Amino acid sequence: MHIVILGAGALGVYFGGRWIESGVDVTFLVREKRAAQIKEKGLKINSSHGDYEIQNPHVITDPSEIESADLVLFSVKGFHLAGAMEQLRALAAKGASILPVLNGIEHIKILQEQLGKEFVIGGLSYIFAELNDQGHVEQAGDMHELYFGPLEPSQEKICSGLADISQSAEFNGKKSPDITRELWKKYMFITALSGVTTAANLPIGPVREHPETFHIAEMILREMQTLAKEYGADITDADVDSAIKNVHALDPEATSSMHKDRRKGLRLEVDHLQGGAVRLAEDVNVDVPYIRAVLGMIKPFERP
Numbered sequence: 001m002h003i004v005i006l007g008a009g010a011l012g013v014y015f016g017g018r019w020i021e022s023g024v025d026v027t028f029l030v031r032e033k034r035a036a037q038i039k040e041k042g043l044k045i046n047s048s049h050g051d052y053e054i055q056n057p058h059v060i061t062d063p064s065e066i067e068s069a070d071l072v073l074f075s076v077k078g079f080h081l082a083g084a085m086e087q088l089r090a091l092a093a094k095g096a097s098i099l100p101v102l103n104g105i106e107h108i109k110i111l112q113e114q115l116g117k118e119f120v121i122g123g124l125s126y127i128f129a130e131l132n133d134q135g136h137v138e139q140a141g142d143m144h145e146l147y148f149g150p151l152e153p154s155q156e157k158i159c160s161g162l163a164d165i166s167q168s169a170e171f172n173g174k175k176s177p178d179i180t181r182e183l184w185k186k187y188m189f190i191t192a193l194s195g196v197t198t199a200a201n202l203p204i205g206p207v208r209e210h211p212e213t214f215h216i217a218e219m220i221l222r223e224m225q226t227l228a229k230e231y232g233a234d235i236t237d238a239d240v241d242s243a244i245k246n247v248h249a250l251d252p253e254a255t256s257s258m259h260k261d262r263r264k265g266l267r268l269e270v271d272h273l274q275g276g277a278v279r280l281a282e283d284v285n286v287d288v289p290y291i292r293a294v295l296g297m298i299k300p301f302e303r304p
């Protein structure tokens with residue numbers, strides 16, 4: 001299987017690197033600046049699951065440089081979705097299925113509309129990873145999960161193939177029979193975690209210590225549960241309880257990638273995540289006052 005990584009950031013390099021380590025053919029499709037950085041500094045994963053340096057990574061800046069691809073791991077931030085569409089179209093035309101791992105949900109429909117439903121697989125990840133100033137990945141903690149699953153029956157084969165090749169890779173690759181539910185569970189979790197940590201500008205430890213602050217996270221989980229149900233995803237009370245338990249289990253210093261971006265003064269995915277939730281809620285007449293409130297608190301730091 002030939003996999004193209006579109007978005008050689010934290011997730012793209014981590015999962016792409018782990019596939020390369022296990023012998024899979026991987027190409028990184030990047031923009032010029034990132035290509036120059038990779039040429040100078042190389043690609044490396046520093047990880048609690050073992051470090052790995054990618055020797056001579058295959059890096060391209062134009063899809064025309066490859067003949068064919070089976071799969072694209074699409075790992076850009078929500079605000080780069082539109083800018084990557086032309087490259088995705090070119091790769092789909094070469095036969096590739098697209099596996100987006102962005103947080104959120106709005107991108108799935110946009111990709112399906114732009115590329116055709118048969119090309120878009122469901123995917124998401126649980127991992128704490130970021131790029132350091134060398135452009136190398138820093139991954140922390142136990143979690144390194146990549147979930148994927150068919151959104152259309154025709155995608156069973158590529159998802160099974162992906163499960164097979166991921167078995168020997170150093171991450172947990174999980175083929176889900178109900179990826180839409182998994183997508184909503186992750187969207188619920190990240191809307192709450194990124195909302196409360198980024199708005200408070202605090203990691204999860206101090207958020208948990210203040211019941212009034214933690215209450216906001218719990219209310220966002222509930223609002224997301226209601227929203228998911230409106231969109232046909234059966235997110236149960238047990239799912240919400242399990243999300244709360246997972247937040248309690250996090251290291252006190254742990255925080256969301258959005259909060260890390262706020263601390264670094266980088267552009268935030270708030271419009272894609274909390275903004276997307278508000279848009280989806282408006283479309284089905286659901287009230288989401290807590291999500292609206294954190295959206296308002298985070299907006300001034302968005303740097304669009």
Ligand SMILES: NC(=O)C1=CN([C@@H]2O[C@H](COP(=O)(O)OP(=O)(O)OC[C@H]3O[C@@H](n4cnc5c(N)ncnc54)[C@H](OP(=O)(O)O)[C@@H]3O)[C@@H](O)[C@H]2O)C=CC1
Nearest residue numbers: 007008009010011030031076080084102103127128129257
């Ligand atoms: N980091 C984490 O721990 C987690 C992140 N996520 C989600 O995964 C997604 C990706 O996050 P993350 O990996 O952290 O993001 P990063 O910002 O680390 O990486 C995104 C990469 O996409 C590249 N990119 C953007 N547009 C293009 C394009 N048109 N062509 C080629 N490359 C492009 C950027 O490159 P350039 O340098 O050129 O700008 C950048 O390197 C987000 O939706 C995030 O919420 C989910 C779970 C955990």
Ligand SMILES: CC(C)(CO)C(=O)C(=O)O
Nearest residue numbers: 125126127128190256257
């Ligand atoms: C849930 C978490 C924190 C880890 O996967 C994440 O998705 C993020 O920080 O963006």
